[in-house]
Amino acid sequence: MLLSAPYALFLVAVFVYPLGLGAWIAFHKYSFAAPNAQVDRPFVGFDNFARVLQDPDVIASFKHVGIFLVINVPLTIALALLLATALNSAIKGVTFFRVAYYVPYVTASVATVTVWLFMFSENGVVNSLLGDLAPDPSWLTNSTWAMPMIALYVTWKQLGFFILLYLAALQNVSKELYEAAKTDGANWWQSFRAVTWPGVLPATSLVAMLAIITGANLFTEPYLLTNGGGPNGASTTPVLLIYQQAIQQNHPDRASAIGIFLVIGVLLLAWISRRMTEED
Amino acid sequence: MKRPLGYLVVGLAATLTLTACSGGADEPAGEDGALSATGPITIWYSNNEQEVAWGEQVVAAWNTENPDEKVTAEEIPAGKSSEEVIGAAIAAGNAPCLIYNTAPAAVADFQAQGGLVDLAQFEDGASYIETRSGDSATQFTSSDGGYYQLPWKANPVVVFYNKAVFAEAGLDPENPELATFDDFISTSKAIVDSGAADYGIYPAPSSEFYQSWFDFYPIFAAESQGNQLIEDGEATFMNEAGLATMEFWQTMYTEKLAGQEPYTGDSFTDGVAAMAIAGPWAVASYEGKVDWGTVPVPTSEGTSPEDTYTFDDAKNIGMYTACENQGTAWEFLKYSTSEEQDGLFLEMTGQIPLRADVATAYAEFFDANPAFASWAAQAQHTVAVPNTLNSTEIWQTFRDAWSSAIIFGTGDPTETMQAAADEINSLATD
Numbered sequence: 001m002l003l004s005a006p007y008a009l010f011l012v013a014v015f016v017y018p019l020g021l022g023a024w025i026a027f028h029k030y031s032f033a034a035p036n037a038q039v040d041r042p043f044v045g046f047d048n049f050a051r052v053l054q055d056p057d058v059i060a061s062f063k064h065v066g067i068f069l070v071i072n073v074p075l076t077i078a079l080a081l082l083l084a085t086a087l088n089s090a091i092k093g094v095t096f097f098r099v100a101y102y103v104p105y106v107t108a109s110v111a112t113v114t115v116w117l118f119m120f121s122e123n124g125v126v127n128s129l130l131g132d133l134a135p136d137p138s139w140l141t142n143s144t145w146a147m148p149m150i151a152l153y154v155t156w157k158q159l160g161f162f163i164l165l166y167l168a169a170l171q172n173v174s175k176e177l178y179e180a181a182k183t184d185g186a187n188w189w190q191s192f193r194a195v196t197w198p199g200v201l202p203a204t205s206l207v208a209m210l211a212i213i214t215g216a217n218l219f220t221e222p223y224l225l226t227n228g229g230g231p232n233g234a235s236t237t238p239v240l241l242i243y244q245q246a247i248q249q250n251h252p253d254r255a256s257a258i259g260i261f262l263v264i265g266v267l268l269l270a271w272i273s274r275r276m277t278e279e280d
Numbered sequence: 281m282k283r284p285l286g287y288l289v290v291g292l293a294a295t296l297t298l299t300a301c302s303g304g305a306d307e308p309a310g311e312d313g314a315l316s317a318t319g320p321i322t323i324w325y326s327n328n329e330q331e332v333a334w335g336e337q338v339v340a341a342w343n344t345e346n347p348d349e350k351v352t353a354e355e356i357p358a359g360k361s362s363e364e365v366i367g368a369a370i371a372a373g374n375a376p377c378l379i380y381n382t383a384p385a386a387v388a389d390f391q392a393q394g395g396l397v398d399l400a401q402f403e404d405g406a407s408y409i410e411t412r413s414g415d416s417a418t419q420f421t422s423s424d425g426g427y428y429q430l431p432w433k434a435n436p437v438v439v440f441y442n443k444a445v446f447a448e449a450g451l452d453p454e455n456p457e458l459a460t461f462d463d464f465i466s467t468s469k470a471i472v473d474s475g476a477a478d479y480g481i482y483p484a485p486s487s488e489f490y491q492s493w494f495d496f497y498p499i500f501a502a503e504s505q506g507n508q509l510i511e512d513g514e515a516t517f518m519n520e521a522g523l524a525t526m527e528f529w530q531t532m533y534t535e536k537l538a539g540q541e542p543y544t545g546d547s548f549t550d551g552v553a554a555m556a557i558a559g560p561w562a563v564a565s566y567e568g569k570v571d572w573g574t575v576p577v578p579t580s581e582g583t584s585p586e587d588t589y590t591f592d593d594a595k596n597i598g599m600y601t602a603c604e605n606q607g608t609a610w611e612f613l614k615y616s617t618s619e620e621q622d623g624l625f626l627e628m629t630g631q632i633p634l635r636a637d638v639a640t641a642y643a644e645f646f647d648a649n650p651a652f653a654s655w656a657a658q659a660q661h662t663v664a665v666p667n668t669l670n671s672t673e674i675w676q677t678f679r680d681a682w683s684s685a686i687i688f689g690t691g692d693p694t695e696t697m698q699a700a701a702d703e704i705n706s707l708a709t710d
Contacts, residue, residue, distance in 0.1 A: 032371035034601050037394020057680075114544070122541050141485075141541040143688070227486040227542045232688045233680060247364050248489065249673045250389055 019263070026256035048257040058258060061229075061236045062265070064147050065216055068237075069269070071151035073211045076162055077204060079155065084166030085196060102160035109157070113224040116140075116153055140226050143234035150221050150235055157221075158214070162207050169203035170196070205277035209270050216266045219243065238262045315401060319605040320350045321377040321612065326362075326595070327355040330564055330629040335380065337624065338616045349608040356381050361490070363672065370395030370600065377603035378613060382429055382596050384420060385490070385665040385675065390598065391428045392669060397599040398426035402610050412617065414636025419664045420596065428598065430613060431634040433625070435559025435593035436658040437498040439578070442477070443571045445554040449476040458555075458575045459582035461528040468537040471554045480537040482553035485687045489675040492682055493665070494557050498577045498591040500525045501663035506589045509678065510666040513708045515701040517678075524580045526693060529686050540687055559593045560630045560655050574651060576658070585654065592662030594634065626652075632659045670707045677703050 026048050033039040052058045083101060087094055104112055119126050120139040127134035139145045173196060181191040197204075219239040222229050229236030238258050246255035325335040332355060339353045356379065359365035363386040369375035370393050382390075390396050399405040406427060410417050413431045420431045443453035449471045457463040468480025483495035496517075500507065504521035516522065532538040539547065548556035549569040556562070557577065566572050576588035597617070603609050615621065622633035623642055630652065632638060638656050639646065646653035665671065681700030685693035 032367065032393060034370050034375075034394040035373035036601070039394065117544055121544075137540055137688075228488065230487050230542070230683070231485075231540070232684045232690060233487065244676070247367070248361075249670075249676065250367060250393070251673075 022256045022259055025252055026260050028253060030253040030256075031250050032252060044253075048253045049260070052254055052257045052261070057233060057236060058238070058241060060233065061238045061241050062261075064235055065218060065237050067147045068151045068154075068218060069212060069215050071148055072155050072215050073208055073273075075151070075155045076159065076211045077207055080159055080162035080166050080207060081196075081200065081204070083159070084163045084170055085192070087163065088167060088170045098163075101163050104157045105160035109220050109224060112157060113153075113221070116149075116225060120149065137231070141231045143231055146226050146231060146235040150218070150225055153225060154215065154218070154221055158211075162211070165203050165207055166200055169200040173199035201277060205274055208273040208277055212269045212273055213266055216262060216269070314604055314606045315397075315610075316607045317605045318349055318608045318611075320352065321603060321605050321609050322352045322354065323378040323380065323609075323612070324354055324356040324376050325380040327358075328561065328629070331380070331631075334625050334628045337628075338621055342612055342615055346608075349605070349611070351608075351612055361488075366390065366395075366598075367393070370602070373602050375600035375602045377599060377605065377609040379598050379600065380432065380595070380616075382598035383490075383665075384429060384594055384596055384667060385671045387420075387429050387596070387598065388422065388667055388669045388671060391422060395600055395602075396428040397601055397603070397606060398422075398424075398428055399430060399599060399610070399613075400426045405610070408614060412636070413634045416634060416636070416660075416662070420667060422667060429596040430598075430617065431594065432596045432617065433594060433631045434634050434659045434662055435561050435595075435631055436655050436662050437494065437557055437559050437591045437593050438574045438576055438655065438658070439481075439555055440548065440558055440562065440566065440570075440572045440574050441555045442548065442551065443573055445471060445476045445551065449474040449554070453573065456573070456575060458578055461524070461531075461578055461580050463582070464528075464578040465531055465535070465537065468532065468554070469535065472537055477551060477554040479539050479547070479553040480532065481555040481557065482539045482543055482547035483557055484542065485538075485540050485683070486542045487679055487683050489672050489679050492675060492679050493591055493593065495529060496525060496678075496682060496686075497663070497665075498557060499528065499579070501589040501591055502577045502579045502583060504589075506661070506663055508663055508666045510668055510674070510704065510708050513705070515704040515708070518698055518701045522697075523694070526686055526697060528578075528580075530689065530693060533687055534689060560632060560652065561593075563630050563651075574654070586657060587661070588658070589661045589663055590658060592659070592664050594662075594664055596634075632656050634659070666708075668708055670710055674704050674707050677707065 027043060027045065028041045029044050029047075030041050031039065087097055091097075117140070118124055121127075122138040122141075124138070127138060135142050135145055139149050177195045177199070178191060181195050186194060217239050218237045222235045222237055222240055226235040229240045239262070242255040242258050242262075245258070246252040323335075323339070325331055335353050339351045342351050354376070356362055357365050359368075362379075362381050363383055366375065366379060366382065366386065367390070370390060375395060387396065399409065409427050409430055417427075417431055420427065420429055422428050439458060441453075441456055441458070446453040446456055451457070451467060451470060457467050464480075471477050471480050484491045497509065500509075500517060500522055503525050504516070504519065507516045507519070507521065509515065509517060517525075529538070533540060539553070543552065546565070547553040549566060576583070576585045577590055579588070597613060599606065599609050599613065617633070619635075619641055622635055623645070625631065625633055626638075626642055626645060632652075632655055635641065638659065639653070642656075646656055665675075668674065677700050681696050684690045685696035690696075
C-alpha cells in the first residue's frame with residue numbers, strides 16, 4: 001500500500017482530479033475567468049449535455065471518428081500482424097525493414113504531415129501519377145476522402161509501434177507448435193490460423209484497445225493535415241471541437257460535456273474490443 | 281478477473297464531491313489601489329520583426345527616463361492565435377500589464393472574463409483616447425460605455441497585385457481593371473487563362489474564425505458603404521450588399537479563379553496567385569520578392585478609392601487586471617502612443633497609427649511614400665469587427681457557413697447563410 005502510494009497520488013493528480021473537475025464543469029454554466037473576477041457559475045443539470053447532443057457538428061464529429069476507427073483499427077491490426085510475421089521470419093535485411101517501419105513513429109507529426117500535404121495536394125506527386133483518375137477536389141480537400149486519408153496516415157505513422165508489440169508476442173509463440181502443425185501437414189494459412197493468431201491474441205487485444213483509445217482522441221492529424229477539420233468540417237473530431245469550444249470560444253462547460261460523452265464512448269468501445277479479442 | 285469499474289466510479293464520485301466543494305469560490309477584485317500604483321511592469325508585443333524592433337526601442341527609451349518604473353518587454357507566447365494565448369493568461373492570472381496585440385474581436389469576451397481594465401477609469405483615460413483617435417474611437421467603446429482597449433493601429437485591407445504577373449498576362453500593370461466585381465473576375469480569368477498564375481487570388485480557404493476578415497468582410501464593408509457584421513444586435517449580411525459579395529466570391533470559386541485547397545506558403549510571393557488581400561503590414565514581407573501595386577477592394581459598381589470602405593484589421597492595446605502597477609502601465613501606454621512614438625511606429629512597421637491627425641502629423645513620411653498616403657486616407661473609411669460578446673463563436677458560425685456555401689458550394693447558399701444569420705442573431709443576444 002505504502003509503495004503504491006506515490007503512483008496512486010500521481011494518478012489522482014493527473015487523471016482522477018481533472019476528470020472529476022471536467023465532469024463538475026459539465027454540470028455548470030462555466031467559463032474561464034480571471035482569478036479574482038466575480039463570475040456566476042450556476043448548476044445547470046444536463047443542459048450542456050442536451051445542447052451538445054442537439055449540435056449537428058458534435059454528432060458529425062462522432063461519425064467522423066467512427067469512420068476513422070472502422071478504417072484504422074482493422075487495418076492497423078492486419079498490417080501490423082502481417083508485417084510482424086514477415087519480420088519474424090528469417091528474411092534478408094530484417095533490420096532495415098524494422099527501422100523503416102519504426103521511423104515514421106518516432107518522426108515528428110509536423111514533419112510527416114508536411115510530406116503528406118505535398119504528396120496529396122492538388123499538384124502533388126500522387127495526383128500527377130493518377131492523372132485524370134485523381135479526385136476533384138483533391139484528397140485532403142475532398143469531403144469524401146479527407147477522413148479516410150487521415151485514417152491511412154495515422155495507420156502508417158503508428159504501424160512501427162504496433163509491429164513491435166506483435167514481434168514481442170510472436171517471440172513467445174512456441175516453435176514446437178509450428179513444427180507440430182507442419183508435421184500435421186498444415187499450410188501457411190492453416191498454421192497462421194491455428195498457431196499464430198491464438199498465440200498473439202492478447203497482443204491483438206492490446207493493439208485494438210490502444211488503437212481505439214488513440215484514434216478516438218484524434219486531434220493533431222486533422223489539426224495539421226486538414227487544417228483543423230476541413231474541408232468544410234468533414235474531418236472534425238470530438239477533441240477538435242473540445243479545443244474549439246473550450247479554448248477558442250470559452251465554453252469549457254460544453255467542451256466538458258463532449259469530453260464526458262467521449263470518455264464513455266471510448267470505455268464502451270474498449271470493453272467491446274476486449275470482449276471480442278480476449279481469451280476465455 | 282473482476283474489472284475495477286466499481287473503484288473508478290467511487291473515485292469519480294469522491295472527486296466530484298471534492299471539486300464541487302472547491303468550485304465557484306470567486307472573490308471580487310480589490311484593485312482600487314492598482315490604478316495609481318507605480319513600479320515595474322511587463323508588456324507583450326507581437327512577434328512581427330518590425331514591431332519587435334519598434335517595441336525594443338520604445339522600452340529602452342522609457343527605461344532610460346524612468347529607472348524606477350522599469351518595463352520588461354516580451355514577444356507574445358506562440359499559439360495558434362494571440363486570442364487563445366491571452367485568454368489562457370487571463371484565466372491563469374499571469375497576463376502582463378499591457379498587450380500590444382489585442383484583437384478588438386476578443387475584447388468583449390476578455391472584458392467578460394474580468395481580464396481587462398477599463399481605461400476610462402483613469403482621470404484622463406477617455407479624453408486621451410478620444411483626442412488621439414477622434415471619431416473612430418467610438419467603434420471601440422464597450423456596451424457599458426467604457427474603453428477596455430486603446431485603439432492603436434489600423435491596417436486598412438486592400439488588394440495587392442503582382443505587376444510582373446499582370447504584364448505576363450498582357451494586362452496593364454499600372455492601371456489594372458479591378459474596380460468592379462465584373463472587372464475583377466474578367467481580369468482573374470485573363471490571368472489564369474494566360475497561365476501567368478494558377479489563380480487570380482488565393483485567400484486562405486481554411487476554417488479559422490478570422491479568415492473571413494480577409495475575403496468576405498473587406499468587400500462587404502466596401503459594398504455596404506461601412507456596415508459591420510452585426511449592427512444593433514442583428515446580423516447585417518443578408519442584405520443586398522451581403523448577397524452581392526457572396527455571389528462575387530461564389531463565382532471566383534466556381535470558376536476556379538480562387539483556390540479551395542489550403543496553401544502551404546505564401547501564394548502571392550510564390551507567384552501562385554496574382555493578387556492578395558492584405559494590409560500595409562504585408563509590405564515588409566513582399567519586399568524584394570514581388571513588384572507590387574495596390575488598389576482598393578472591388579465593389580459591384582466600382583467606388584472611387586477615397587470613398588471605398590474596407591476592414592481595418594486593427595490591433596489595439598489592452599491593460600490587463602492582473603497588472604499590479606496600473607499607474608505605470610497607463611503612463612507607459614500614453615508614452616508609447618505619443619505623436620513621436622506613433623511616428624516611429626509608422627516608419628518602422630509601415631502600419632497606420634489610429635490617430636485622427638495621422639495625415640498631417642506625418643505629412644513628410646506620406647510625401648515620401650505615396651502608397652502609404654492612400655492607406656492613411658483609407659484608414660478614415662474603415663470598418664472594425666463588432667465589439668460584441670461571443671465574437672469568436674459568431675465569426676466561427678459565419679466562417680463555417682461561408683466555407684460550406686461559398687468556398688465549397690454545398691447546398692443552397694442563401695439558405696445556409698440565412699441559417700448562419702439566425703444563429704448569429706441568437707448568439708449576439710445570448
